[in-house]
Amino acid sequence: MADGSHALLLDRGNLKRRNRVNRVVEIGSSIGAVIAVAVLVIVVGSVVLKGAGALSWHFLTTPSGLFGDTSGGMANALVGTLVIVAIAAAIAIPVGILVAIYTTEFASSRFAHPIGFVLDVLNGVPTIITGIFVYGLLVAGNKPSGFAGSVALAIVMLPIVARTAQEVLTLVPATLKEAAHALGIARWRTILRITVPTAAGGLITGSLLAVARAAGETAPLLLCNFIFAQGVLTDPGEGLASIPLFIFQSSESPSPEAHTQAWAAALVLIAFVLVLNVVARAFYARSRKRMGA
């Protein structure tokens, strides 16, 4: 240990300077960690402090009023987000897991590598660009809709689901698959009955993380799903309200009442996202332990 040197050497001159530099760096990096945690505490704390007061049964169960009217609540945004994210998840999770199955089980590395690369690039595409794409694909010449928003969110989710699925599928012990092959079981049965169930925890993790990410995603919805009627709607063919857009629009309003509503909606969203993250991590830890990784 570096600290043991104190006993043997006199702490002066050059050594004193070196120890002092060391001390400064140690304190500096500890402060860095404190800053990062403090920012988290301040942001989440602001949301809780300013949002909790406005959160009520009325706020959760009443649709928002006309523009500028803050007597309503966020019921339409809550329901809209549930519908939009559910459809996005129903598209992205099966497709993402299938992509991972293809690259880990079927494709030769000549195909698997480029597909992994495409997923990484897709993951790096700014979500506002995904919004422009879906706007051009589904909204231009048509109308904005919850479904268009779902498609955009599905594209955002796809690389997250597929990449985490790839990772856990490759962690499944080869001995399990080899045992199945040795019994003469066809490859597709091995995949569906052995590989996928063994990796289930990790697959759930990736899916939950993707859902958490999609629930808070605002940019694509701003471009693909903006005009919505009053009241609680569930038809994805129409424009649907959503929590992120509700927060965005309330935050841009000059009225303090609207800001209070934005904080309350932010509290609902942040609670949902953080709980999903914690649950996802728990599944991941369990799944890794199960596969001995």
Place this chain on the structure above:
Amino acid sequence: MEAGALSNPVLRARRNLTDRIGEPLLRGLSGLAAALAVAALVGIAYEVIDLARPAISEFGIGFLTTNDWNPVSKDFGAAPFLYGTVVTSLIALVIAAPLSIAISIYLTELAPLRIRRPVATLIDMLAAIPTVILGLWGILVLGPFMRDTIQPALNDVLGFLPIFSGDPSAFSYLTAALILAIMATPIITSVTREVFETVPGDLKEASYALGATRWEMVRQVVLPYSRPGIVGATILGLGRAIGEAIAVAQVIGAAYTIHLSLFHTGGTLAAQIASQFQNSAGLQKASLAYLGLILLVFAVIVNVVARIIVQRGHIKDGPDVDVDAALTEAQAL
């Protein structure tokens, strides 16, 4: 082949039949899904170019250097937003990269073992906060604080620099840059921390044995060993910063020409699209798509470069580092 598994010939025939359907079905479906992912990426590029076409033929490459955005006279240029994107992202990185390295040093070398994992998880959670909420906090908490406290202080001390002169404003390049720094820090940290953890223990102990202090060990062993990972992580953080639309749109205000003062309102490529796309038509919408095309090119280059750097360092320095998985995880979280 399957005789041992199923001796009953009827059952075996039925299994052969389902296998004959099931095997190609799963292979085909999963191949189709992979093709869909590729198609999404190609489709994104195609659609953005297609929507931008009227603006591309109207303004050509001069669009990049036109310092104006005027929907009335229909003069559109990308320069103010290119400038805003570069300035806010660079400031964000100048803050986030050293901070992330410091946090990683703390988490891998200094912190008591018991609190390493909880603190790392908390910092990862920072990446999970939806950006619209960071933007809300930016408008109502950080922005006013910047205007009333930080900007006057910076102006007092460094006001002779043009970037720190001018009137304080809650909506500014500087506020946007800070929000981006908050977003980039957990991403860079989770990768650098992962890389630091892979530095072989015997190298570190060798350094201590030669009498190095902890910092000297970090500077001479950990940092050089991890350099590709640090650089790659920082570039990935850059990718995140240049692509963020919502939080920046919330806190940067609106300005359609370049302003040197960091206290001034401004715009970035992504934020400009977010704030105007909905209510635009014709040439303005095409110009916004053109901004999108520039942003897409940036984002793709940044991501590809980051991965190449990390991967190359990874192959050279140690086979047991799954940096790529760390990168993916960092982006997903």
